[in-house]
Amino acid sequence: ADLRSAVTRLEARMHALEGQNLRSDRRAAELAGLTQALTEEQRALLIRLDRLEDLKRRDALQVPEDRLGRLEQEHRTLALELRLTVSVAEEAQQKQQQRIRSLEESMGARLRKLEHGGGEMQAEADP
Secondary structure, three states, X not given: OXXXXXXHHHHHHHHHHHHHHHHHHHHHHHXXXXXXXXXXXXXXXXXXXXXXXXXXXHHHHHHHHHHHHHHHHHHHHHXXXXXXXXXXXXXXXXXXXXXXXXXXXXXXXXXHHHHHHHHHHHHHHOO
């Protein structure tokens, strides 16, 4: 009877250990799958990181080109503004010269009238 109960306990214990072994095997398989998924995710992240670093390096190299482009655009804008300013100044100078000519002609005409009229007045005063 003792032997029988000892064998029964031993069989129960073996059955429990086999159940634990199955659960452990399932858990190990689950952990292996998670490890594989994490490894793939890590690999994908490393690839993305490499791409980002490449982009950063390319951007770092392109910054001077971008800056040069902005400076060239500013140069073109300033040159256009300078041409416009010169054009406006030349136009204003031409208008001022026209006004001066007009005033000179007007003053000349008035002086001639005064000289002509003054000459008549002198001729009248002389006799």
